[in-house]
Amino acid sequence: MADVKLDAPTLKAKDFKSSQEVRWCPGCGDYAILAAVQSFLPELGLEREKIAFISGIGCSSRFPYYLNTYGMHSIHGRAPAIATGLAVSRPDLSVWVVTGDGDALSIGGNHLIHALRRNVNLKILLFNNRIYGLTKGQYSPTSEPGKLTKSSPVGSVDAPFNPLSLALGSEATFVARTLDSDRAHLQEVLRAAAEHEGSAFVEIYQNCPIFNDNAFETLKNPDTRDMALIRLQDGEPIRFGDRVVVQSGYGLEVKDAADVDESDVVVHKADVDDPAYAFALSRLSGTELDHTPIGVFRNVKRPTYDEGVRRQVDEAAAGVDRKEALDRLLHSGDTWTVL
Amino acid sequence: MNTVRQLDRVVIRFAGDSGDGMQLTGDRFTAETAKLGNDLSTLPNYPAEIRAPAGTLPGVSSFQIHFADSDILTPGDHPEVLIAMNPAALKANLRDLKPGGTIVVNTDEFTKRNLTKVGYDANPLEDDSLEDYQVHPVPLASLTIAALAEFEVSKKDAERSKNMFALGLVSWMYSRPTEATEAFLRGKFKNKPAIAEANIAALKAGWNYGETTEAFPVRFEIPPAKLAAGTYRNVTGNVALAWGITASGVATGLPVFLGAYPITPASDILHELSKHKRFGVTTVQAEDEIAAVGATLGASWGGALGVTTSSGPGIALKSETISLAVSLELPLIVVDVQRAGPSTGMPTKTEQADLVMAMFGRHGEAPIAILAPQSPSDCFDIMLEAARMATRYRTPVMVLSDGYIANGAEPWKLPDMADLPDLSVEFATEMNAVDAKGEQIFLPFQRDPETLARPWAVPGTPGLQHRIGGIEKADGTGDISYDPVNHDHMVRTRAAKIAGIDVPDLEVDDPNGDARVLVLGWGSTWGPIGAAVRALREKGVSIARAHLRYLNPMPHNTAAVLAKYDKVVVPEMNLGQLTMLLRANFPGNDVVGYNKVRGLPFTSNELQEALEEVIKNG
Numbered sequence: 001m002a003d004v005k006l007d008a009p010t011l012k013a014k015d016f017k018s019s020q021e022v023r024w025c026p027g028c029g030d031y032a033i034l035a036a037v038q039s040f041l042p043e044l045g046l047e048r049e050k051i052a053f054i055s056g057i058g059c060s061s062r063f064p065y066y067l068n069t070y071g072m073h074s075i076h077g078r079a080p081a082i083a084t085g086l087a088v089s090r091p092d093l094s095v096w097v098v099t100g101d102g103d104a105l106s107i108g109g110n111h112l113i114h115a116l117r118r119n120v121n122l123k124i125l126l127f128n129n130r131i132y133g134l135t136k137g138q139y140s141p142t143s144e145p146g147k148l149t150k151s152s153p154v155g156s157v158d159a160p161f162n163p164l165s166l167a168l169g170s171e172a173t174f175v176a177r178t179l180d181s182d183r184a185h186l187q188e189v190l191r192a193a194a195e196h197e198g199s200a201f202v203e204i205y206q207n208c209p210i211f212n213d214n215a216f217e218t219l220k221n222p223d224t225r226d227m228a229l230i231r232l233q234d235g236e237p238i239r240f241g242d243r244v245v246v247q248s249g250y251g252l253e254v255k256d257a258a259d260v261d262e263s264d265v266v267v268h269k270a271d272v273d274d275p276a277y278a279f280a281l282s283r284l285s286g287t288e289l290d291h292t293p294i295g296v297f298r299n300v301k302r303p304t305y306d307e308g309v310r311r312q313v314d315e316a317a318a319g320v321d322r323k324e325a326l327d328r329l330l331h332s333g334d335t336w337t338v339l
Numbered sequence: 340m341n342t343v344r345q346l347d348r349v350v351i352r353f354a355g356d357s358g359d360g361m362q363l364t365g366d367r368f369t370a371e372t373a374k375l376g377n378d379l380s381t382l383p384n385y386p387a388e389i390r391a392p393a394g395t396l397p398g399v400s401s402f403q404i405h406f407a408d409s410d411i412l413t414p415g416d417h418p419e420v421l422i423a424m425n426p427a428a429l430k431a432n433l434r435d436l437k438p439g440g441t442i443v444v445n446t447d448e449f450t451k452r453n454l455t456k457v458g459y460d461a462n463p464l465e466d467d468s469l470e471d472y473q474v475h476p477v478p479l480a481s482l483t484i485a486a487l488a489e490f491e492v493s494k495k496d497a498e499r500s501k502n503m504f505a506l507g508l509v510s511w512m513y514s515r516p517t518e519a520t521e522a523f524l525r526g527k528f529k530n531k532p533a534i535a536e537a538n539i540a541a542l543k544a545g546w547n548y549g550e551t552t553e554a555f556p557v558r559f560e561i562p563p564a565k566l567a568a569g570t571y572r573n574v575t576g577n578v579a580l581a582w583g584i585t586a587s588g589v590a591t592g593l594p595v596f597l598g599a600y601p602i603t604p605a606s607d608i609l610h611e612l613s614k615h616k617r618f619g620v621t622t623v624q625a626e627d628e629i630a631a632v633g634a635t636l637g638a639s640w641g642g643a644l645g646v647t648t649s650s651g652p653g654i655a656l657k658s659e660t661i662s663l664a665v666s667l668e669l670p671l672i673v674v675d676v677q678r679a680g681p682s683t684g685m686p687t688k689t690e691q692a693d694l695v696m697a698m699f700g701r702h703g704e705a706p707i708a709i710l711a712p713q714s715p716s717d718c719f720d721i722m723l724e725a726a727r728m729a730t731r732y733r734t735p736v737m738v739l740s741d742g743y744i745a746n747g748a749e750p751w752k753l754p755d756m757a758d759l760p761d762l763s764v765e766f767a768t769e770m771n772a773v774d775a776k777g778e779q780i781f782l783p784f785q786r787d788p789e790t791l792a793r794p795w796a797v798p799g800t801p802g803l804q805h806r807i808g809g810i811e812k813a814d815g816t817g818d819i820s821y822d823p824v825n826h827d828h829m830v831r832t833r834a835a836k837i838a839g840i841d842v843p844d845l846e847v848d849d850p851n852g853d854a855r856v857l858v859l860g861w862g863s864t865w866g867p868i869g870a871a872v873r874a875l876r877e878k879g880v881s882i883a884r885a886h887l888r889y890l891n892p893m894p895h896n897t898a899a900v901l902a903k904y905d906k907v908v909v910p911e912m913n914l915g916q917l918t919m920l921l922r923a924n925f926p927g928n929d930v931v932g933y934n935k936v937r938g939l940p941f942t943s944n945e946l947q948e949a950l951e952e953v954i955k956n957g
Contacts, residue, residue, distance in 0.1 A: 018806065020818065052798045054637070057809075065806050065819065070798035072640060073808025074633075075663050081630035085637025085645070086798070088621060089596050093641070093798055111633070114626035309621060316616035322589045325617055327756045329582065334370050334519055335572045335753070338563075 013039035015048065018068045029180035029206035030059060033127065034066055036186045041067075044194060046094055053096045054083045056103035059134050060127035060206070063098040077108020080115040080124065087121050088306040094194070097124040101142040102132050105161050109141075116170040118305035119198040123190075126163060126203050127180075130287070131212035144287035149211075164282035164297060167201040168275045174200035175278060175298040180207060181220055185231075185294060192296050198304045218289045230284070232295030237265040243291075251280035254291045270299040343514070346559050348407035350415030351509065354432045355424030355445075356393055357386055357400040360502040365402025367506055367523065371515035372406045373573035373750055376563030379406040380866060381748040382414035382940065387603065387686045394453050399431040408562045412866035412873070414747065416942035420512075422505055424448065424479070427457045441473045443508065445501065447480035475554055479504050486544035492537045500541035507545025514560045517542055569752040576715035576744035577604070579751065580674065581611035583722025584646050585618050590762040591726055595620040596638035598631040598647045603686040604742045605676040608648045628656035632673070636660055639669045640807075642766060642797035644726060648674040651693050652682065654737075658701050661735050665705040665833060667807050668784070668793045670729035670736075672722075673707075677741040679938040688938025689742035691862050692913040697737045698891060698920065704830045706837040707735040709891035713865035715744050716751035721888065723760060730764045732840055733792045739890070741912075743940045744863045767794035767803060772815075781805060783817040791836035838892050845894035847903075849883035850876070856954050857904040861887040861917055863940065864910050870943030871950055880954060887917070893924070901928045908933055908953050910946055 016038045024030045041051065051069040055061035057076035064071030070093075074082050079097045087095045097115075104112045104126050115122055131149070132138040138151040139158060146155040167175045174196040178189040186204065193200035205216045219229045226241040238245035244257045244265040252266060272278070278298035284291040353368070355361045362383055372379050382403040391398030405415035420441045423429035425448035436442070449462055463469055464476055483504040487497040503524075510517050521539050528535035549555050574582075588595035597620065599609040613622040621643070625631035632647045639645030647657065654675045664671040677693045679685035697709045708728045712721040718740060725736045770779035771794060783805040784793045796803040805817060813820035814829055847857070860868045865886050872884045885900060887893060894900075901907055901921065909918045910933040918932035933949045935941060 020806075047801065048804050049799055049801050065808070067806075068804055070804050071806035071808075072637075072667070073806065073810065075659055075809055078629060078633045078660065081625065081633030082637035082640075084625075084630070085596060085598060085623070085634030085639075085643075086641045087637075088623060088634070089594065089638040089643045090641040090799065110626055111630050114630065309623065313616045313619060313621050317619045320617045322618050323756050323759070326582075326586055326589050326759075329585070329615070330572070330753050331570065333572065334374050335570050336374055336376055337570045338376060338566045338568050 010045075011042040011048065013042065016041045016068050018066050020065045022066050023062070024059060025210050027207075027209035028059070029129065029208070030063070030127065032180045032183065033125075033186065033204055033206060034063065036183045037190065038067065040187045040190045041069075043191065044094060050092060051094045051096070052086060053098060054079045054086070055098040056100075056108055057134070058100040058103045058132075059208075060098055060100040061103060077103050077106070078111060079103070080108065080111040080122065083122050084115055084118070084120045088309050091306065091310060095122050097122055099124065099126050101126065101128045101130060101140045101163070105141040105163060105166070113166070113170040116167055116172040116199050116201060119171070119173050119302050120305045121198060121307075123193045123200045124202065126201070127206040128163060128203050129206045129208040129212055130215050131208050133208045133211050137211035142287070160287055162282055162286060163203045165279060168279045168282060168298060171275075172201045172298065173198045173300050173302045174296070175282075176201070176296045177203045177205070177294045179205050179216065179219060179294060189296065192299065196299060198302060216289065219292055228290055228292055230291060230293040232268045232270075232281070232293050232297065234268055234270050234296065237267050238293075239265060245284070251283060254284060270296045272298075273300055342557050344557050344559050346561050347409065348405065348411065349420065349513065349559065349561060350403065350405045350418045351420040351422070351513075352401055352403040352418035352432060352435070353422045353505070353509075354399060354401040354428035355422075355502070356427065357388070357391055357398045358393060359400070359424045360499070361400045361402050361424070364502045364506045365404060367520045368509060368515065369404055369573055369748055370519055370523070371510060371517065372404065373571070374519055375515060376566070377406040377408065377561055378410045378564035378566060378750060379404055379573070379748070380411055380414045381405075382743070383746045384939075385687055394425055394427055394448070394456050396427050396431050396457055399427050401428070401432060406561060408564050410564060410566065412869040413940070413943050416944045420509075422509060424502070424505070426453050426459055429463065430457050430459065436472065438471050439473070441475065442469065443475045443477060443505070445479040445505070446476045447478045477508070477548070477554070482548065483541050483544065487537050487540055490537045490540060491533050496534060497537060500538045503538045503541040504545035504548070507542040507547075508549045511546040511549030512555060512558050514558060517546060566750065567752060571750045571752050573748050574716055574751040575746055575748045576712065576718045576740055577607040577676070577746065578611055579716050580712070580718035580722055580738075580740060580745075581608045581615075583719040584608075584612060585615050585620060586719065586759060587722050587726035587762070588618055588620060588644055590723060590759050591644055591730055592763045593642065593644040593730070596635060596643040596645050597622045598625050598633070598635035598638070598645070599623075600625050600628045600631045600649065600653060602628075602650045602653045604678055604745045605648045605650050605653075605674065607745070608674065608676070628653040629660060632657040632660040632671075636664055636667075636669065636671055639664070639671050640667070640798065642795070644672070644730070645670065646672040646674065648676070650676050650678050650686070651680045651684075651696070654693065654696065655700070661707065662701045662703060662705045663809050664735045665701070665707060666809050668733045668833070670733055670795070672725045672729050672736050672738065674738045674740060676745045677739060679936070685938045687742065689863065689940060690912050690936060690938060691739070691741055691864070692916065692936065693739060694861070694890065694913065694916040695919070697739055704834060706834050707737055707891065708732070708837055708840055709737045709739060711739040711862040711888055711890055712744055713862060713886055713888055715747050715749050717888070718744065719751070719754070723762070727760070727762050728840055730762065730795075731792065732790055732836055733795055734837060739862060741863050764795070766800065767796035768800055770802065782815045783807060784812055784815050786814070786832070791832060791839065840892050842889040842892060842894050844896045845885050845887065845900050847883055847885045847900055848872075851881045854881040854883035855905040856908060856950070857883040857885060857900070857906070858908045858910065858950055859885050859887065859917075859921075860910055861890060864912065867941040867943045867946055868910060871946035874943065874947050875950060880951065882950060882954065890917075898925050901925050901930070905929065905957070906931065906953060908950060910934070910941060910949070912936055912941070
């Protein structure tokens, strides 16, 4: 929607809980994300009926059932397309898409990239657990090469997507990453996404305790996370542990802080117009997670598709008596009268 | 001096290279003919290739028009007049021409090279191979270039105006007024006035050529048809369908949302509707067929009149989403402009082979309503019916048009806006039940006892927040349910909802009341069947006819109608799909098919022979 205002909340997290029993596996990262979203939603300052969550298929896609908003659990991969239709025709709604790595990047890849390039007013939350959970453990398009799964017993030979690189390549105007286990950070990212006009793409690293447990342990374990997790702060030099990020060749690179002049440390700016910077950030780590930025990578303004479509219709339709116009349309061009 | 002879009907075919502008020439001749008040029917026929190699047989494009002083039903089986712009056009169309027919041929293109390209060993204009026809050799290109010598246009542009020369000549031959075409050309080339004036001069030169040379001793007049009083226009099926969608928006009071992906022969609906934003019509050209129907369903959920348009291959891709709409019980209109398949098949050629896909081409028990327009102008009315069914019963409705209806044109008596049905829709705004604790609640799957439709509670409605999805729902609450009894109940309820849709009775045309054979068609075969039946009756043969516009559910009197006749003949441009449905649904009747899949409509002649055969052999 065009005019989400983060007003003082009048509703509470419990107001956004539906009557349905939540049925994810014990320990699933989805619980933490659901709780974070429920306690964030009051911040939108919107009545519950003004919010619509649309999902595809997969574990994450059960999400809408558990929120007391309008919700649609649709079909595999198509949520961005369905949400586009709703967002175009209903500017009064705040439209959210909940999807997973299989739903968004495999079967629904086409709809995701086109929603992003059009810059439709959608908030897309991609729960990335790097595995197919609902179908019981096949490799996904974000699984690491060589992964042993039920459908790759001697190791997957698929090369994975980097979801943020893909989103940036799709001309996304807002791209962010966060972690299921870090509620404060997750909500901070949701807030920024909600404030963004246009498509907001948020990758949430989410643990699947059954089929891919501890996939993001590097980023969570106190022994390793300080050397791996890069918390992006707008206007701040990018540093983590005793390391910093500097320019290198056409991209960025991680160096020991001790080896770098303070003035060479890259200062993070999400509103840099050239997507090459955010792309370089997205390439600091792949599936190995050794240097993983979280936060808002890119946040720029570009006209939104839904507003463009509506403006054309609204301008043409203003003050038109439709029945009279229909009569004129039918009688336009060559007609003749039989007496 | 030319003599003028009166005719009651004539069939003319304009044929040339796909770059020769034959479709435009045919369209303009049609507009002139409509303006004169003749009844008419047209058949454009063109290659799928935008520009097939020039001068070759696959590159031939043609436009046939049948016009008369009485009402007619088809574009005519065989042309009496052929305008052939090159050897390929002559060769490709000669076998269709009536013996003794007239050929106007552009001699400039009959060079040795062009003749060889299409396999003519000798020039047919110079041997006796055309002696059964009246041949008028006219150097159309060089006459046009000569006529435009004074104009500031290139020789190439002058040569390109030869189709207007031909149109002028044929307009003279059949006494058609050309003023509207002149106005049309000024509009079409309004940024290139020199080109507009050159085309108009070519048009006039063609007319004057007929008037002043003695090559054409006879010209013809076809008096206006005695049609019912009213204002008429000429309309193609795709335009009537697009306008029917627009009218459905007006009639329902809903904003229209069209999600579409370009595909032949349905794209013109998208083109037409994208011009009508003033009606509150939103068109989204989606990234693929699946997104097109997905966005449409999203808009339907939000309270728009959602329509998606495509052809067979696209409908196949939309299948999963249509099933979702069945499960969600939301309105969704799906238009399938059928073309010859399977796969790419013959994209510009017509066929009726998607009926069984429309009925059953989804996973699970997923019944939907199915309608089929019977003529180009009927597309307007059928869309209003589709909107009524979709919104009233909250169901997907599939409309089966086809390439013949989509591109064919006929005069249309314009409806009075006062007769536009009121299809206004009421969204749910209130709680509709009370729970065990006595509190007001909203049940998204609580059904209207008459229609079995569930409430249409659009997002944004205060207090009615609910979740819907493709997982089976408990009737009433809409909560996820894996209960076996509930699933069985829901499957049967969704089927009963479709079966119970209110549709008008099947009308039977059986003037003598003593016919033993019924011919039953659906969709675009209406015209050819009607012409065949008319011809049989003129010969004194008793035959009954009926036509199904409602294919699912079929009219509730269908069983009774079939039972009245000894034999039911079903002509279809497929291998017997309606025949199969009738045999399955109404066993005990003698139902036989007459089936052709050539990518072309039936000729009334072949149907007449086939029906006569059935009647004769009992």
